[in-house]
Amino acid sequence: MKITIDIDCSPKEARDFLGLPDIKPLQEAFMANMQDKLTGGLSKEDMDKMFDLWMSPGLKQAGQNMEAFQNMFWNISKGNDK
Numbered sequence: 001m002k003i004t005i006d007i008d009c010s011p012k013e014a015r016d017f018l019g020l021p022d023i024k025p026l027q028e029a030f031m032a033n034m035q036d037k038l039t040g041g042l043s044k045e046d047m048d049k050m051f052d053l054w055m056s057p058g059l060k061q062a063g064q065n066m067e068a069f070q071n072m073f074w075n076i077s078k079g080n081d082k
Contacts, residue, residue, distance in 0.1 A: 007014075015022060037046065 009017070012022070014020075
């Protein structure tokens with residue numbers, strides 16, 4: 001037996017129903033902060049921190065960052081995402 005239920009509601013209604021917090025004010029504050037940093041210019045330390053967060057530790061070996069990153073995308077595009 002298979003039962004399918006379609007629920008038509010807004011994201012706010014779904015959050016309220018499930019008891020999840022509304023993070024829109026937090027998201028707006030974060031985006032405003034990021035916009036201020038980007039328009040004001042990021043320091044080298046900020047860029048290093050962002051790069052460290054975005055790249056896995058295995059890709060951070062000296063001299064291999066960009067090559068490993070390109071290989072990862074190349075393998076994904078060929079369907080060999082291992």
